[in-house]
Amino acid sequence: MGETTPDRKVYALSGADALPFLQGLVTNDVLPLAKAPGIVWAALLTPQGKYLADFFVVNTGGALLLDIKDSLAETTVQRLSMYKLRADVQITPTELAVTRGLGPAPEAALPDPRHPALGWRAYGAAGSAPQIDWDAIRVAHVIPEGGIELIPNDSYILENGFERLNGVHFRKGCYVGQEVTARMKHKTELRKGLVRLGIDGAAPVGSEVTADGKPVGRLFTQAGGRALAHLRLDLAQGDLMAATASLRLE
Incomplete structure (x- = not known):
């Protein structure tokens, strides 16, 4: 069982244009997620190249998700909605919890793409209270x-x-x-x-x-x-x- 990460929000991404829409906005290549489950870490920048937010775009095999820190979530979703125009994209809040852990990963978990030392991430029911010193790993x-x-x-x-x-x-x-x-x-x-x-x-x-x-x-x-x-x-x-x-x- 992984431990719940309490400071994350998860949004569902839907619509035919969801991945192409993100592809034109974020720093990483998200189009491979159209073909198979996976997880991509990316950032949204200002036109001047400065950081606005970072997040994970996730294909769980059953849903396309956006996993973002709660303090950045509202302004980021607002900005994405501003860019949306007529694109067929919906960004909907979910009740999914983000769990993460080290060692053997449960079924449907995905490896954190930033570094192997960060273990795995999964989306669904809440896990245990945080015990791992993630700051020390970072x-x-x-x-x-x-x-x-x-x-x-x-x-x-x-x-x-x-x-x-x-x-x-x-x-x-x-x-x-x-x-x-x-x-x-x-x-x-x-x-x-x-x-x-x-x-x-x-x-x-x-x-x-x-x-x-x-x-x-x-x-x-x-x-x-x-x-x-x-x-x-x-x-x-x-x-x-x-x-x-x-x-x-x-």
Whole structure:
């Protein structure tokens, strides 16, 4: 039995145009879901290439679903509806629970497409209360979370590991924000990015990170003596601090 993920909402996607509609909007290739059960992680961006929301598009074999963090759900569905125009697409809330776990997966569960360490996801009845330290897994593998490391109208997906985590497809054709994302992809090197640091102490999420007293980024999730931070990579050297916590590059 998996454990229920309480901060997710699940919507049913229906209509003949559902997948082609999403294909023209999101960062990843969702059309393979028309052929077989599967799960795709993708993001919706602004026309300027900034992150708005990330979610899973899921073909369970019996239904097409959108699995999204609850704090991002309402504004994302509103934006998708704004783009819908005359497309035959319906986005309907469901009572399905998101369960996830590690180890052997139950029937109909699907592997989390971002990283094997994140185990599996399933959709249906609620499972047990959360017990797994998912934040520690995210920090260990540098996996951002919507609303924490991924900040709407601010973050860029390539600075947050979307290519490494199978969240963007560079040959699928146009989508909102594609031009900016493609330009960033073809830069010789990104100057900013999400990294894992060692941490002694603790600091509030969003604390400024300094290097020898000069601002170089922001600190986010912390777990097990490690932390995620978004840093100006070429300047993150010397004595790294966030509030009273000392940091070290790993």
